[in-house]
Amino acid sequence: MINSNWWKYLGAVLVLYSIIGGLLFVNPNNLLFLDETVRNLNFHVPMWFTMIALLFISVVNSMKYLKTFDLKYDIIASKCAAVAVLFGLMGLATGSVWARFSWGSWWTADAKLNGAAIGELLYLAYLILRNSIDEPSKKARLSSVYSIFAFPLFLVFAWIYPKMITNSMHPGSGDTVGFNQYPLNNNLRMTFYPAVIGWICMGWWMSTLLIRNEFLRLNKQKNEN
Template identity: 50%
Template sequence: MVNQSTSPGIVWWKWVGAILVLYSIIQGLLIQVPRLPILHETIRNLFFHVTMWFSMIAMMIASLVYGLIYLRTNDLLHDIRAKQYAYTGIFLGILGLATGSLWAKYTWGSWWVNDAKLNGASASLLVYLAYVILRGSMEDDHKRARVSAVYGIFSFTLMLVFLMILPRLTDSLHPGNGGNPGFGTYDLDSKMRTVFYPAVIGWILMAFWITDIRIRIEKLYIKSWES
């Protein structure tokens, strides 16, 4: 019997992801960075911290899309996908909070500050965790899939909208807002861009890879459980 493990090697986009992440780690630590007040060398954390949020939002969108597909098709496979994308999203969110917390300690002087972006990030993590609890509270497969898909779509959509409008509502300690040195407009020089953009793409691809492996593990688990 031919199964998936005989497929020829690793798919191309996984190679791309791994190479881009490796490149961003090595190059991110080696390149010349602009000397900015407050930030100094910690600016290199940009390549590791901000990329986590980009990949988390990618996971949120993927989970949302698979939730929608599940409601259309009623195929439990899509429910597994929606779930695993959400789980990877939680993992990335925690990493994002951890790297951000470390960065905040060395620039703003505190592990946690009251800031619009931090509130947005913790709200999205709370939504994810509520999603996990909701899944855990139901036994029946199809019911769980349907109810959590509905909650996922409802909450992730509101959360994405929230993340978009929130920065416009308040000042933030984050770059570009409230008199802090910003990256986006003038300080993210072309040299940093050559690392930052590949890092974003690389980490998003890595996140998809991690989720892919977890989905395959769960499929195998279900298969062994059924037979």
């Protein structure tokens, strides 16, 4: 997967398709009170799907590291987490804009919003923890253990807890059902699923660039010694 190219082009084409289709296709007229902003579903939500997918790859590689103590797994885990944090920040920013024009405020004390923000901080802490340790194997071991605790906590804060509480304004949390519970015009689905797959491919592509760069750096250090 890391050496082939087809999925990179697939990701780019799917995202481009979702941009064009997401803006042009006829969408359900005024779902809830969203008017045309329902189109944000094609852009805001895939950010979170991509973040969770990359964090999943990250935690799997952290486990692999603890099993083999091969530094390459630690590199994969950390770079995936770094790109995931970027996607999370974009998810927070886009969500904030969408909230301003549907709920009237940039930020509300909603379980979903605060949970996502806490999850984001969990992984920012992961990156800071890594950068504060110089010795490579110690850095890898500590951050791998941290990552194994952080991933379930992230899911609980950003996904499970907002579903358990009784009231939330965010779709798919508390008493507000997700968009898939409404009789949707299928055009929304026609762009949403490709957008999710496309953005996950793009996120993984961005991660592999960082991973390969880090591998090169390690190789260079090895050659020099």
